[in-house]
Amino acid sequence: MTKKIIIIGSGFSSISAATYLADKGYNVTILEKNKSFGGRARKFKAQGFTFDMGPSWYWMPDVFEKYFNDFNKKVNDYYTLKKLDPAYRVYFGENDFIEIGDNLEKISQTFEEHEKGSSKKLMNFMAEAKKNYSIAMEKVVYKPGESILELITLGTIRRLRYFATNIKSEVAKYFKNNKLKQILEFPVLFLGAKPENTPAFYNIMNHADFGLGTWFPEKGGMHRVVQSMIELATEKGVKFKSDHQVDEILVENKKVTGVVANGNTFLCDIIISGADYNHTEKLIPNHLKNYSDSYWDKKTFAPSSLLFYIGLDKKIEKMSHHNLFFDVDFNKHASEIYDNPKWPESPMFYLNFPSLTDQSMAPEGQENCFILIPIAPDLKDEENIRDKYLEVILKRIEEVAGEKISDYIVYKKSFCVKDFISEYNSYKGNAYGLANTLFQTSIFKPKIKSKKIKGLYFTGQLTVPGPGVPPSLISGKIVSSIVIKDFPNQ
Numbered sequence: 049m050t051k052k053i054i055i056i057g058s059g060f061s062s063i064s065a066a067t068y069l070a071d072k073g074y075n076v077t078i079l080e081k082n083k084s085f086g087g088r089a090r091k092f093k094a095q096g097f098t099f100d101m102g103p104s105w106y107w108m109p110d111v112f113e114k115y116f117n118d119f120n121k122k123v124n125d126y127y128t129l130k131k132l133d134p135a136y137r138v139y140f141g142e143n144d145f146i147e148i149g150d151n152l153e154k155i156s157q158t159f160e161e162h163e164k165g166s167s168k169k170l171m172n173f174m175a176e177a178k179k180n181y182s183i184a185m186e187k188v189v190y191k192p193g194e195s196i197l198e199l200i201t202l203g204t205i206r207r208l209r210y211f212a213t214n215i216k217s218e219v220a221k222y223f224k225n226n227k228l229k230q231i232l233e234f235p236v237l238f239l240g241a242k243p244e245n246t247p248a249f250y251n252i253m254n255h256a257d258f259g260l261g262t263w264f265p266e267k268g269g270m271h272r273v274v275q276s277m278i279e280l281a282t283e284k285g286v287k288f289k290s291d292h293q294v295d296e297i298l299v300e301n302k303k304v305t306g307v308v309a310n311g312n313t314f315l316c317d318i319i320i321s322g323a324d325y326n327h328t329e330k331l332i333p334n335h336l337k338n339y340s341d342s343y344w345d346k347k348t349f350a351p352s353s354l355l356f357y358i359g360l361d362k363k364i365e366k367m368s369h370h371n372l373f374f375d376v377d378f379n380k381h382a383s384e385i386y387d388n389p390k391w392p393e394s395p396m397f398y399l400n401f402p403s404l405t406d407q408s409m410a411p412e413g414q415e416n417c418f419i420l421i422p423i424a425p426d427l428k429d430e431e432n433i434r435d436k437y438l439e440v441i442l443k444r445i446e447e448v449a450g451e452k453i454s455d456y457i458v459y460k461k462s463f464c465v466k467d468f469i470s471e472y473n474s475y476k477g478n479a480y481g482l483a484n485t486l487f488q489t490s491i492f493k494p495k496i497k498s499k500k501i502k503g504l505y506f507t508g509q510l511t512v513p514g515p516g517v518p519p520s521l522i523s524g525k526i527v528s529s530i531v532i533k534d535f536p537n538q
């Protein structure tokens with residue numbers, strides 16, 4: 049008999065798991081609470097602008113290629129990628145910025161201009177990062193995090209020192225210039241923790257950044273990837289149902305039997321939840337949960353974010369596709385996220401203009417603008433606070449980059465803690481899951497398989513390997529292989 053699988057949510061991890069399982073003949077249905085699919089990577093349209101709601105950095109193209117290759121397809125069968133040059137620009141003050149080029153040679157020249165002798169050091173640093181990346185991809189990240197033995201390989205043992213130190217100290221061993229150090233610490237911010245709390249092994253992110261480059265999915269941006277994966281999954285037989293919030297997971301004799309969504313019962317043999325872990329456990333009886341409330345409370349969550357989607361009635365002339373504003377005290381803002389959670393006095397932020405690369409994302413002559421300010425989860429989120437930050441940020445953009453913005457706004461929408469909770473059932477309004485600190489890596493991550501309920505599994509950014517789009521694709525593959533082993537489809 050074909051096994052019936054219900055997958056909760058339609059984020060990258062859920063669609064990935066669904067594709068692998070449907071490919072092996074399982075009967076898979078995705079139930080998504082929202083009107084549209086893609087989870088944190090949904091898109092919306094307004095006044096001729098198309099906004100990617102979450103991710104905008106396409107890193108680690110090898111992981112996407114591997115996903116499509118697993119089904120004898122190629123990325124190019126679905127979308128084309130453009131390598132961005134410059135990859136991004138980092139502002140440190142008024143008209144004071146560094147641009148990161150599209151290859152290591154260009155980047156090392158830029159480094160040399162800021163610190164004599166640093167180009168050679170960069171090559172050495174990057175050679176180590178590349179070795180770690182290969183080990184991570186071949187030996188670590190596709191593992192389910194079930195046993196410490198998974199991590200013990202010749203490659204990892206030889207590179208043990210990278211788990212005993214952190215990325216901040218590692219970078220400081222090579223470089224003195226503060227701007228260069230900040231640029232090399234930036235990629236691990238994607239993993240949700242401070243550089244001093246992130247193992248140096250995660251210099252794999254530096255290889256992802258400088259080594260593999262920053263790409264853009266043409267004709268549609270990041271949501272183009274979601275659409276492509278839905279197309280492939282549908283081809284394999286996956287059924288997608290939007291507007292279906294799962295309110296209960298049905299359990300009999302410690303075995304799943306189905307879910308209740310919109311008052312209807314959907315019977316099944318297996319459930320995989322790609323929704324936030326803590327929320328999923330609220331759908332089952334208390335005594336059958338994997339983790340208590342205090343477990344979650346002690347965890348280091350990745351930040352939440354204050355986001356703005358803005359339409360501008362002008363073309364941007366002085367900035368890049370991706371812009372980072374590091375013109376304030378990085379340590380102070382990080383401390384306001386992790387150590388002493390509060391609204392930041394003077395925030396770092398990220399500014400993205402996808403329509404500089406893809407005019408289809410904004411009306412002719414106009415620009416699509418996305419702003420992200422990382423903040424601590426669970427902060428008091430009120431309209432007047434959001435407005436105040438927008439005003440401050442726009443002023444900074446105008447002063448630091450010399451580009452007039454405020455007078456050209458024709459569309460504006462914000463998204464913050466309250467929306468992460470109401471739209472995604474996110475724990476404390478976190479934006480991208482659990483941080484990859486040492487003790488929240490691999491075997492220390494919340495488990496993929498329920499310890500108490502047969503047939504219940506978890507996937508996504510709160511499980512292995514962690515936050516980000518590529519890890520979510522990998523997480524879907526990992527959970528599907530466990531399901532295939534536990535419930536062979538005969």
Ligand SMILES: Cc1cc2nc3c(=O)[nH]c(=O)nc-3n(C[C@H](O)[C@H](O)[C@H](O)COP(=O)(O)OP(=O)(O)OC[C@H]3O[C@@H](n4cnc5c(N)ncnc54)[C@H](O)[C@@H]3O)c2cc1C
Nearest residue numbers: 057059060061081087088103104105294323508509516517
């Ligand atoms: C603002 C922002 C910027 C980011 N930038 C980047 C980036 O540039 N590059 C990158 O690689 N990553 C980035 N990330 C991280 C990346 O987007 C996420 O790690 C990834 O999309 C998470 O996918 P997921 O499958 O784990 O879960 P999600 O995308 O969160 O999907 C979970 C889904 O479950 C649904 N759901 C919840 N409860 C229920 C229920 N009861 N019933 C039915 N459905 C339910 C939700 O609606 C949601 O659709 C960013 C994230 C955010 C928020």
